[in-house]
Amino acid sequence: MNIAICDDEQQDIDILYNYCKSCKLPYNISTFLSASALLEAFKSQFYDLIFLDIEMDKPNGFEIGSILAGYSPRPVIVFTTNALQYAVRGYGIAFRFLCKPITITMFQSVVREALDEILPQKATVMCGSTQKMISINDVIYFESLNRHIIFHFANTSTLEIKDSMENMISVFSYPSFVQIHRSYCINLNYVDSFTPLAVTMTDGCKIPLSRKKQTIFQERFNNLIRGTIK
Structure with missing residues (x-):
């Protein structure tokens, strides 16, 4: 903290x-x-x-x-x-x-x-044999790569752990997090802009937006703008 x-x-x-x-x-x-x-x-x-x-x-x-x-x-x-x-x-x-x-x-x-x-507002993940507490507010997005999860934080640091996207989605079951691609889950609070094909985060990273996830992303983002989720 x-x-x-x-x-x-x-x-x-x-x-x-x-x-x-x-x-x-x-x-x-x-x-x-x-x-x-x-x-x-x-x-x-x-x-x-x-x-x-x-x-x-x-x-x-x-x-x-x-x-x-x-x-x-x-x-x-x-x-x-x-x-x-x-x-x-x-x-x-x-x-x-x-x-x-x-x-x-x-x-x-x-x-x-x-x-x-x-x-x-904290999530606990396993980093090797050690439990690590992560502030969900610090996470811009996380991605799945080669059976690992890579967290990208607001201070530009990253954290890589061995885990599955399916499990991390359950751990980060917060309204501000939404999976927009099979390999990416983003924090809506850090969205800078988006098109029908991609979402650009405040760190400049452009993340693909899958066709199947467009509706849920748009709904959740609109809810954030209206102030109905945190």
Whole structure:
């Protein structure tokens, strides 16, 4: 799981960073001293959980939080603040608020609630003899090649495992994933454009669209546009 901590006070960043480490869960933690730096990083790296300070110089936490909340998939945002009166303004953006000074008990409680929100968006695959947890939000598409599955991620990395397309379709039985060819299953959130013959993903890859899959692809994509699936 990818976590971002954004605060213009290094001391406050260090507190949350150490709290994250104390939880002893498989986190990748990134820290940012400005909201603009976080937003720039988010363009190439999805963060499942973001701890975002409200009272920063322009742009402030509210402004960046509003932008991040508009992304699909949407990160879980926890605002940190010295004054809880900001909570009313942040309603609809934040998953939770943490009022400074933040204690380890407060932090752990919010993380547990956030995990309940985030973990259903994870899929477990076998990588050799090891179980590996994949964030479905990070997968652009996966393909079947020579009895292997190759995952292509938003950060341009790939993961190859020995498995079948049939099994992976059952593992990734989420509304945003649709098989458009016998060898390809895509995440609709990363579709850039399409024709009757191919779908172009946001990473530039052009994936063949089989005739038999055109109807289901069009239906599911239209549902995504209307906001009826996530």
